[in-house]
Amino acid sequence: MSNYHFEKWIYKTTLGFLLVVVGIFFMYYSLSHFMRKDWALYGLICSVGIGIGIYLLSSAAINKVKSDMIKKQKVKQQSS
Numbered sequence: 205m206s207n208y209h210f211e212k213w214i215y216k217t218t219l220g221f222l223l224v225v226v227g228i229f230f231m232y233y234s235l236s237h238f239m240r241k242d243w244a245l246y247g248l249i250c251s252v253g254i255g256i257g258i259y260l261l262s263s264a265a266i267n268k269v270k271s272d273m274i275k276k277q278k279v280k281q282q283s284s
Contacts, residue, residue, distance in 0.1 A: 209271040216264035223257030 227250050234246040 207271050207274055209267045209274065213264050213267040213271055216260045216267060220257045220260030220264055223253050223260065225257075227251075227253030227257060 230246070230253065231250040234243075234250065
């Protein structure tokens with residue numbers, strides 16, 4: 205049986221890194237190509253993308269710790 209927290213860790217880490225990278229890329233792209241009056245909208249889009257990405261990465265770290273604790277507990281129960 206696979207560990208649910210390990211699967212969530214993989215999913216959230218991948219999505220978190222992707223959102224942070226896309227947010228930073230969009231920020232640099234918008235700074236060089238979209239110098240208009242609606243710069244605040246592009247700034248908001250970038251900050252929301254990066255913020256959600258960082259939230260997912262921190263949540264993924266918690267799931268990784270839970271996964272490791274479950275693995276350690278299973279090993280301890282099998283050795284007893």
